[in-house]
Amino acid sequence: MDIKVYIESGILELYVAGQLSESENEEVFQHIQQYPELLSEVLQIEAAVLKLTKAVSPRSVDFEALKKKLNLKENKVVNLNSKKSNWLAYTGWAASIVLAGGLLWTLNTNSSLQNEIETVSMEKQLLEIKIEDARNDLAEAKNLLNILRDRNIVPVDLGGQGNFENAYAKVYWNKADNTIYLDAQGLPNAPEGKVWQVWSLTLNPLTPTSLGTIDDFNSDDNKIFEIANANESQAFGITLEPAGGSESPTMEQLHTLGVVNTAP
Structure with a gap:
């Protein structure tokens, strides 16, 4: 197997994104076990996708920037199959981008939920403080009334x-x-x-x-x-x-x- 051709085909990106069929997944998995270079490449793709979730805003995904961060080269696609190689190359990094976008959306949603939880918690604490202050004021008022009503x-x-x-x-x-x-x-x-x-x-x-x-x-x-x-x-x-x-x-x-x- 030509490892370089296999890597540049884009099939590993599809594998990471979960876009391959069951038989294709099995095939790629066997190749990864057989060739350490392929395993290293898969790990790099996964790391790049995770890195993107922190480096790119969920509201404005720069398509070209994502390709660069994934280190994908669309101009150097080598055919594995004359009918499918270009599709695999483009779809490979596109699927990775979809995966990154999904991770970004999840992180953004979790962050928003965490902010809402913190806001509710803070409002609850402020309300508890106000209630405690009111109780203290009432206690002080009652104490003052008792003092002023003292017969002495x-x-x-x-x-x-x-x-x-x-x-x-x-x-x-x-x-x-x-x-x-x-x-x-x-x-x-x-x-x-x-x-x-x-x-x-x-x-x-x-x-x-x-x-x-x-x-x-x-x-x-x-x-x-x-x-x-x-x-x-x-x-x-x-x-x-x-x-x-x-x-x-x-x-x-x-x-x-x-x-x-x-x-x-």
Whole structure:
């Protein structure tokens, strides 16, 4: 057998593509077992087809490029049979291209399916996070309600002052754990470069003690803030101060003020 003629006939490509009859397959298989050169060629064709599935886009298959990658030479077809040799040569690489296209389509389909699975999984995780956040928010809300309804809580209304008569806030003071809960829904967002500062006051003589600034006021949605207060407060006030806060309240920026009710 002329190995070179047999290889250039294109029959090995048809064999790889599964386009031969049962008897032809058997014949080629026997030749492959007999001639190591044919086995090597078959392995190279299979490797080239698999390589194409990674190198060529499934949406635009370059017919000429595929022939080059398969290393097929249509201009050097040698007749095995005068009626069939040309057909075998062309059909050989054409069948390989069909095989490569099928593999490409399969890989593309699997990739799309994998992307869909990942998208669904991500959406499920996001939904679970949202559900968990909602549960946490609900738990926090219930906990806050229980705190505000505690019989030991001292409520203090803070009314608007001077030019800020529309402002308002409310303090819930828990003396047992030295904590106040400030509901500041009635205050506007702090302007740029400014910050709300909370004060504990004793009235005689008037002595303010800073309870700190509310730096996250503008970004907080519910406008309820937990603040430590170990002072014997007689009143609470809120002023608008420069960023970083002030050592003493700016009285011209006193927006709200409320006196603690000491009546039994």
